[in-house]
Every structure is written in structure tokens, then in C-alpha cells.
Amino acid sequence: MSDLAAPHILALTAYEPGKPEDELKRELGIDDVVKLASNENPYGPSPKAIEAVSG
Numbered sequence: 399m400s401d402l403a404a405p406h407i408l409a410l411t412a413y414e415p416g417k418p419e420d421e422l423k424r425e426l427g428i429d430d431v432v433k434l435a436s437n438e439n440p441y442g443p444s445p446k447a448i449e450a451v452s453g
Contacts, residue, residue, distance in 0.1 A: 400408060419431050
């Protein structure tokens with residue numbers, strides 16, 4: 399099947415998910431963890447993104 403895929407598709411790397419909450423707590427020695435989804439951040443959208451969708 400790989401001979402049917404475009405080279406740029408074959409060059410993509412697999413997504414690596416974040417660590418589970420329990421592992422982070424244990425690894426960092428903390429109890430208060432807020433787990434965000436991969437597309438979330440605590441700062442909101444960047445000004446460039448706001449500008450891109452506003453104009």
C-alpha cells in the first residue's frame with residue numbers, strides 16, 4: 399500500500415499523546431494537575447490567529 403501514498407504523506411511522523419495525569423503527578427511530585435487537551439492552552443488564541451480570522 400505504501401507505494402500508493404504520496405512521499406510527503408509517508409514522511410509524516412506519528413502523533414505522540416501526552417502523559418496521563420497520574421504519571422505526571424508521580425514524575426513531577428505534585429498533586430495539582432490540570433490536564434488540557436492537545437489543542438488547548440491556558441493563554442487563549444494568539445493575536446495572529448485572531449487577526450487571521452477577523453480580517
